Amino acid sequence: MIDAMRAVAWRTWTTTWRRPVLLTFSLGQPLVWMLFFGFLFERFTLVGERYLDFLAPGVSVMTVLFGASQSGIGWIRDLNTGFLPRMLSTPAPASAILGGKVLADVARLLVQSAAVLLLALLLGARLHPRPAALLAGLVCVALFAVAFSCLSAAFALQVRAQEAMATFVHLVNMPLLFTSTALVPRGQMPGWLATVSRFNPLKLTVDAWRGALLHGEIPALRSLLLLTALAAALFLYALSRMRAASKRY
Amino acid sequence: MPEAASVATVRGVGVRFSRAAPALAEIDLDLQAGLTAVVGPNGAGKTTLLRVLAGLLVPDEGRVEIPGDRRLRGYIPQDLALDPEMTGRETLWLLAALHGVPRRERADRVAGLAAAFGIAAHLPRPVAVWSGGLKRRLHLAAGMIHDPDLLLLDEPTAGLDVERSGFLWEELKRRAAGGRAVAVVTHDLAAAERHADRVIVLHRGRLAASGPPSRLADLYRQVTGEDPW
Numbered sequence: 001m002i003d004a005m006r007a008v009a010w011r012t013w014t015t016t017w018r019r020p021v022l023l024t025f026s027l028g029q030p031l032v033w034m035l036f037f038g039f040l041f042e043r044f045t046l047v048g049e050r051y052l053d054f055l056a057p058g059v060s061v062m063t064v065l066f067g068a069s070q071s072g073i074g075w076i077r078d079l080n081t082g083f084l085p086r087m088l089s090t091p092a093p094a095s096a097i098l099g100g101k102v103l104a105d106v107a108r109l110l111v112q113s114a115a116v117l118l119l120a121l122l123l124g125a126r127l128h129p130r131p132a133a134l135l136a137g138l139v140c141v142a143l144f145a146v147a148f149s150c151l152s153a154a155f156a157l158q159v160r161a162q163e164a165m166a167t168f169v170h171l172v173n174m175p176l177l178f179t180s181t182a183l184v185p186r187g188q189m190p191g192w193l194a195t196v197s198r199f200n201p202l203k204l205t206v207d208a209w210r211g212a213l214l215h216g217e218i219p220a221l222r223s224l225l226l227l228t229a230l231a232a233a234l235f236l237y238a239l240s241r242m243r244a245a246s247k248r249y
Numbered sequence: 250m251p252e253a254a255s256v257a258t259v260r261g262v263g264v265r266f267s268r269a270a271p272a273l274a275e276i277d278l279d280l281q282a283g284l285t286a287v288v289g290p291n292g293a294g295k296t297t298l299l300r301v302l303a304g305l306l307v308p309d310e311g312r313v314e315i316p317g318d319r320r321l322r323g324y325i326p327q328d329l330a331l332d333p334e335m336t337g338r339e340t341l342w343l344l345a346a347l348h349g350v351p352r353r354e355r356a357d358r359v360a361g362l363a364a365a366f367g368i369a370a371h372l373p374r375p376v377a378v379w380s381g382g383l384k385r386r387l388h389l390a391a392g393m394i395h396d397p398d399l400l401l402l403d404e405p406t407a408g409l410d411v412e413r414s415g416f417l418w419e420e421l422k423r424r425a426a427g428g429r430a431v432a433v434v435t436h437d438l439a440a441a442e443r444h445a446d447r448v449i450v451l452h453r454g455r456l457a458a459s460g461p462p463s464r465l466a467d468l469y470r471q472v473t474g475e476d477p478w
Contacts (some may be wrong), residue, residue, distance in 0.1 A: 011339065090348050091347075092348075
């Protein structure tokens with residue numbers, strides 16, 4: 001199981017690095033947001049925080065959201081080339097094949113997320129993390145990455161068309177982004193939007209990550225548990241879609 | 250002479266993809282060690298039977314019994330199933346890992362198969378730049394990386410030149426002679442007659458006839474009403 005997972009993770013990494021276009025696009029967009037929003041709202045102060053400091057963790061998690069939505073493209077390729085059914089015809093558990101791919105995707109997303117924070121620091125953002133809080137916050141971001149990589153995989157395996165992934169971005173990512181606290185604090189939102197944001201997992205992750213990076217706060221156990229449950233549920237859902245798609249092949 | 254033990258036992262198997270005629274119906278089959286050729290016209294159910302034996306398709310009726318470790322079953326589909334962005338070596342290593350080949354044996358397996366299929370020099374290059382024939386050879390080698398006891402191949406010689414096609418049949422015979430069961434779906438009836446130990450003829454989803462390869466022409470004509478050659 002571990003050996004199969006490691007082999008799939010390694011394969012995902014090597015093929016990802018051979019396609020720098022994908023990496024560039026999924027990292028480029030958040031970097032642009034960071035630059036433009038950072039400069040545009042540089043003079044804003046939000047309840048004692050500079051906007052750039054506030055923005056950095058938000059765009060960092062946003063990078064994960066947009067990067068995770070690209071995960072599905074790899075699954076469609078594997079389905080269309082027949083390589084996914086081939087992998088599933090081996091005795092390796094399907095969960096190891098999905099787990100290996102998700103593991104590699106999450107590692108990539110965390111690196112990209114860190115690159116965004118580095119740019120923020122270069123722009124002058126001030127972060128005050130503490131090791132324990134940083135670690136717990138990172139776990140929250142990783143769980144969010146697992147959840148949305150799996151959601152993207154499940155959607156991709158359902159629709160089986162690369163073009164449809166653009167729809168995924170517009171239908172899922174945009175509403176999640178604009179009903180979250182990634183760019184705007186909850187106190188500045190209209191009442192109804194603030195209510196909606198309470199149920200948004202992106203908001204949950206951004207708040208946990210922001211608390212850890214700006215104030216050294218360890219995320220609430222409730223946040224960790226909710227994100228764990230979401231990641232587990234979406235992993236199982238993606239697993240079921242993977243098996244179903246392979247049978248239809 | 251006592252009959253050899255079955256590597257796979259199929260009883261009353263039926264598969265239906267739609268309300269139309271079944272893809273397979275009432276299949277009873279004992280697959281034994283040796284080389285079995287599965288022949289029949291297009292749409293006879295040959296690929297479906299192979300997918301059922303490989304465990305990729307659960308039949309709607311009947312049962313399939315294949316004792317032993319599932320790791321020792323191998324299915325090589327007709328359509329190439331390769332990732333063009335991986336190199337040949339990465340492909341063989343990944344499939345060896347997924348088949349549970351011990352780490353210390355992988356290098357030897359990869360080297361042995363690459364040499365046998367004449368692809369060793371191409372292993373470091375991405376599959377996307379390989380020729381069609383080379384891809385076909387890699388596809389076949391990848392299906393044998395775990396040295397399966399039950400090997401199922403769907404039209405394995407499609408896209409191979411005469412020399413490689415002859416080599417493949419010899420390789421399959423060598424494996425079959427070593428006590429393994431090898432089932433090959435083929436439209437090359439002359440090759441089936443020349444190389445197989447046993448032939449089964451499928452027609453309209455049913456196992457219409459089976460027997461020694463020397464009777465292939467008679468069996469095929471009897472079942473399909475067509476001249477096989």
